[in-house]
Amino acid sequence: MIFNSEISGQQEHTTSPVVTGGSVIALVYNGGVLVGTDTLCSYGSMATFKNVQKIAQISKNTIYVSSGEFSDFQQVVRELAKIDRSALQYDDGVHPSPKDYGNYLARLSYKKRCKINPLYLQNVIAGFDNDKYLALVDIYGTYLESKFITTGFASYFCKAIISNYWNENCSLDQAKQVIRECFKVLFCRDCRAHDVIQLAYVDAQGTHIEEPERVETKWDFNGFKYRANEKLHTQ
């Protein structure tokens, strides 16, 4: 009872995040669904935790990632794990599908939104259950299935890159390259981004979470190196 603030009577209303995770990008490709995040959790403006895995494997064929308050991300991972465990009690061999998780999360988010105590997250559920599944659940509980999803700053910078270089029938490698390009742009233009990213994909064989990798960004343009202010003001 003490570990549930609703029951113990101290109803909380969280409206501002403390430790936050950055943008998430997810794309459908010809064999499954690919998601990418960076490995940074920020404490306000400080890049405090630099080696965090923000991709959670919820079941054999479902991945969950989110951007926003990190403690809420960890809480959702627990909540979704409960679903699989309670489904076991029916002992009928039926496991929740990726869509079941997406739907549950949407209902949970909406319930908390109605009590003005939201899970401060933009959630992405990716899975493969006979066919590819990708859905976004936002802070209010809005549920949207889509072929590509971006959260946070990526929504501003990366949609153009995705529109021009990706289509839903591309290969896994092509999709990975698109996500890497997107994170390069984010590292250049988003203060709360980090250049070490992590990719994960779900296909017919199951989920694969890769090791973190650093994206290459180019800084040695002539225009950057030789933009001396003294030239500006003396010529």
Next chain:
Amino acid sequence: MNYTEILSPKFEPETTGTTIMAVIYDGGLIIGADSRTSSGQFVADRCADKIDYVHDRIFCLRSGSAADTQTIAKYVRYYVDAHAQELGRLPAVATAANLFRNFLYEYKDSLSAAIIVAGWDPYKGPQIFTLPLGGSVIEQKWSIGGSGSTFIWGFCDANYKENMTLQEARAFVLHAVAHAMYRDGSSGGIIRLLNVTKDKIEREFIDYKDVPVK
């Protein structure tokens, strides 16, 4: 005594404005903390012990409101004790971290508490879990916390190495905490160090005159 004064918002709650640190080395971990408890501008306790006992090989470092963190630590100490009695062996550090996490997450709007849980267990060896304000849990090889930590991020990033020896780790923690105390008004006094290994706990008291940076 005018009670309305104490209840008014001008009355500063007692906080552990502080510097706390834990570092894993090859064979165990070193914990360090300063000793100043402040009540606004007043030093309420100049020789506090911020390294709290949770279990025989599990300790927590508290920062934020002294009342909040002391109460939570008391509950977690009780829960871990009961759990260890039933278990019949040393509890996992992750268990203690999880119990702290439950408090910090569920009551995140009422609490001002950030905790570092550090200890040794027979299952995974030395571990450090950082629990910042919102109630997340992040495992790290070294962690700093409290108001004084802001002054030593650069120092720690530059001087931390993986797989240090006991001597190297002790010197790292001692100097880092000393540097933080040097610049942070809310940290000061003496430095307390604790070495946690499989076989023993070793406490060390660094007197003010022996603090390397003054």
